[in-house]
Amino acid sequence: MTVIDILTRVDTIxxxxxxxxxxxxxxxxxxxxxAFARLYGAFETQIETALEKAEIVAKEKxxxxxxxxxxxxxxxxxxxxxxxxxxxxxxxxxxxxxxxxELAARNDLVLALPARIEAIPDGTAGGTKSTSSxxxxxxxxxxxxxxxxxxxxxxxxxxxxHESSQFRQEFEMRKIKQASGDQGLDMISEGLDALKxxxxxxxxxxxxxxxxxxxxxxxxxxxxxxxxxxxVRLKDTVNQLRSSRNFCIDIVLxxxxxxxxxxxxxxxx
Amino acid sequence: xxxxxxxxMSKADKMxxxxxxxxxxxxxxxxxxxxxxxNGFRASSKYExxxxxxxxxxQGQVMQSSPWDAAKHMESAAALAQKLSIWNEVADFYRKAxxxxxxxxxxxxxxxxxxxxxxxxxxxxxxxxxxxxxDACEILEEDGRDQMAFDLYRxxxxxxxxxxxxxxxxxxxxxxGVAADKCDATNSQCKAYLSAIIVYLYGHDLKxxxxxxxxxxxxxxxxKSDQNRAASRLLTAYNEGDIEEIKKVACSxxxxxxxxxxxxxxxxxxxxDVTAVQMNAGDDLDEDDLT
Numbered sequence: 001m002t003v004i005d006i007l008t009r010v011d012t013i014x015x016x017x018x019x020x021x022x023x024x025x026x027x028x029x030x031x032x033x034x035a036f037a038r039l040y041g042a043f044e045t046q047i048e049t050a051l052e053k054a055e056i057v058a059k060e061k062x063x064x065x066x067x068x069x070x071x072x073x074x075x076x077x078x079x080x081x082x083x084x085x086x087x088x089x090x091x092x093x094x095x096x097x098x099x100x101x102e103l104a105a106r107n108d109l110v111l112a113l114p115a116r117i118e119a120i121p122d123g124t125a126g127g128t129k130s131t132s133s134x135x136x137x138x139x140x141x142x143x144x145x146x147x148x149x150x151x152x153x154x155x156x157x158x159x160x161x162h163e164s165s166q167f168r169q170e171f172e173m174r175k176i177k178q179a180s181g182d183q184g185l186d187m188i189s190e191g192l193d194a195l196k197x198x199x200x201x202x203x204x205x206x207x208x209x210x211x212x213x214x215x216x217x218x219x220x221x222x223x224x225x226x227x228x229x230x231x232v233r234l235k236d237t238v239n240q241l242r243s244s245r246n247f248c249i250d251i252v253l254x255x256x257x258x259x260x261x262x263x264x265x266x267x268x269x
Numbered sequence: 270x271x272x273x274x275x276x277x278m279s280k281a282d283k284m285x286x287x288x289x290x291x292x293x294x295x296x297x298x299x300x301x302x303x304x305x306x307x308n309g310f311r312a313s314s315k316y317e318x319x320x321x322x323x324x325x326x327x328q329g330q331v332m333q334s335s336p337w338d339a340a341k342h343m344e345s346a347a348a349l350a351q352k353l354s355i356w357n358e359v360a361d362f363y364r365k366a367x368x369x370x371x372x373x374x375x376x377x378x379x380x381x382x383x384x385x386x387x388x389x390x391x392x393x394x395x396x397x398x399x400x401x402x403x404d405a406c407e408i409l410e411e412d413g414r415d416q417m418a419f420d421l422y423r424x425x426x427x428x429x430x431x432x433x434x435x436x437x438x439x440x441x442x443x444x445x446g447v448a449a450d451k452c453d454a455t456n457s458q459c460k461a462y463l464s465a466i467i468v469y470l471y472g473h474d475l476k477x478x479x480x481x482x483x484x485x486x487x488x489x490x491x492x493k494s495d496q497n498r499a500a501s502r503l504l505t506a507y508n509e510g511d512i513e514e515i516k517k518v519a520c521s522x523x524x525x526x527x528x529x530x531x532x533x534x535x536x537x538x539x540x541x542d543v544t545a546v547q548m549n550a551g552d553d554l555d556e557d558d559l560t
Contacts, residue, residue: 190522193495193522193523193526194522194526197456197522197526200455200456201456203456204416204454204456204457207416207452207453207454208416208417211414
């Protein structure tokens with residue numbers, strides 16, 4: 001069997017068993033139905049990709065790419081947040097073949113979307129966010145109570161919970177500590193600047209002195225060889241002077257002179 | 270030999286004069302006598318006479334074809350002239366000494382001699398000093414020892430700054446940059462360019478400063494340096510008329526590593542230039558209006 005035959009057989013088998021492909025059915029269902037479902041599907045996929053990216057960022061070691069990916073995630077979140085109102089409008093539209101319960105469910109899904117978008121980690125999540133996320137679960141866990149018509153805007157609603165005030169305090173403390181830490185870092189950076197300047201000046205000075213040292217080296221070499229020569233010649237000369245023959249002659253002559261002096265002394269006395 | 274320097278001098282003079290009895294001058298003996306006379310005069314603080322003696326000794330050495338000793342005598346004579354504040358003689362003697370050193374083939378002492386002359390004349394005759402510095406730098410560059418010329422360039426530029434000739438000073442800093450480039454002394458090079466930019470800014474010449482900055486940005490070494498960042502911050506602060514920022518840059522550690530004279534200019538920067546800053550602020554408003 002040739003490759004082409006295999007390919008055609010695989011194609012026919014796939015077409016035969018297509019109706020059992022769950023993912024494809026879901027896709028065709030969704031694209032067939034209505035705008036809301038389509039848009040919602042698109043939203044879901046985008047949120048999923050963003051979450052995946054967030055996971056990759058969490059494992060990423062390279063700071064620069066982590067920052068870049070976080071920025072992308074934040075952009076996606078902003079875009080999604082913008083499109084949520086559109087989705088909301090589609091959600092309230094009546095579509096044929098849709099029950100009232102499903103309509104209500106759709107509304108809830110749309111309302112839950114902003115919270116889900118916010119929940120995607122993008123590297124800026126901190127203590128302050130937990131105040132907003134503290135509210136989100138309570139909304140999604142009560143599907144039959146709608147947020148908009150929730151009239152419980154009493155004092156408790158806007159009162160800072162214990163947790164949120166704690167978070168705020170911690171935030172302030174951290175900010176102050178960071179400011180003093182920044183001061184320390186500033187001083188360190190100034191010291192390092194001075195050190196760097198001094199080190200590069202020293203480097204240049206040493207570079208300047210290298211050829212001078214080479215010159216000194218060669219000159220000193222010449223001087224030593226000259227000295228050696230001179231020393232050898234001096235040694236020869238001194239040896240010549242100190243040779244025993246000259247000594248004997250000197251002593252003999254000295255004796256003769258002394259003898260003559262003694263003779264004269266005797267004569268004159 | 271008599272110990273009276275005057276007698277030695279006259280004796281030496283007689284030795285060198287050609288008369289009927291003397292048909293060739295005895296330069297060796299004469300030079301020795303001149304040197305001894307000079308020492309004697311110096312010991313008795315008769316600097317004028319010592320100077321004359323040294324001049325003659327130097328000439329004697331020249332006659333004996335030993336330019337090195339001649340140059341050394343000339344330098345001592347010049348130092349004495351400096352003590353006596355006879356400035357044109359100082360310049361002359363040092364120049365002669367430098368020429369003799371060049372004859373020996375020793376460029377470093379030659380330029381050192383000119384440098385000493387320039388330093389002596391800095392306060393009194395700055396133009397001559399500048400000429401001497403330039404000549405000294407040229408001697409070193411011809412010999413290929415650019416690194417020694419850095420100090421001379423810096424001194425020359427500071428003399429120009431004292432004379433308030435800012436474009437000339439900046440030119441010298443750029444020449445320093447060229448010399449530094451030849452020896453791969455990147456730190457000195459970048460500091461030289463930053464100094465040139467600051468000097469231009471101090472001279473109220475924003476356009477020149479920007480042109481200078483653009484030129485220098487072509488050079489890799491400058492582009493990657495701290496000095497580049499400081500220069501760009503300074504120029505943007507100038508363009509936006511932001512006096513606070515200018516002061517911050519002037520007090521930063523990068524600028525504080527430059528020459529003392531430049532630091533003084535940098536600290537004075539915005540106040541030396543308020544009208545230009547205001548003009549720039551006006552330009553910003555015009556741009557806003559157009560958009």
